Amino acid sequence: MDYDIGKIGRVVVARGFEGEDVYAEIEGLAAKENIHSGVVFLVGGMRKGKVVVGPVNPTGPIEPNFREFNDAREIVGVGTIFRDETGPKMHMHAGIGRGEETIVGCPRGGATVFCVLEVILLEIEGVNAQRLPDSATALKLLTLGKP
Secondary structure, X not given: XXXXXXXXXXXXXXXXXXXXXXXXXXXXXXXXXXXXEEEEXXXXXXXXXXXXXXXXXXXXXXXXXXXXXXXXXXXXEEEEEEEEOOEEEEEEEEEEEEOOEEXXXXXXXXXXXXXEEEEEEEEEEOOOEEEEEEOOOOEEEEEEOOO
């Protein structure tokens, strides 16, 4: 396990509004405030989204298994923000539900706010962390230290 030690910097409290793109808004906020590393907490509603609920085949290659919804659901999620070559990128996992149906996984692919989304972003200072391409998985993974 690689690790680095930092400290909490600024605390950003934000509110998302109906129809906003969850990832674009949070990543845009991190870029505007020049946040390189952080932890994100979310609570509220999502109108629609695609959620990765694991790989199609657990032994590889990695191909995401998606569940989609478009019916307004509750969400509680936690994520991280680290930069890649284009700017801040959020990686989030969440529990998303409506009635008796719950999806747990990584929402992406058009995740939009339903009614209101409350976001707490904790900046992490003093770590050298970024998302770099990993040839074995074809994913951009958290990398600590200098490349």
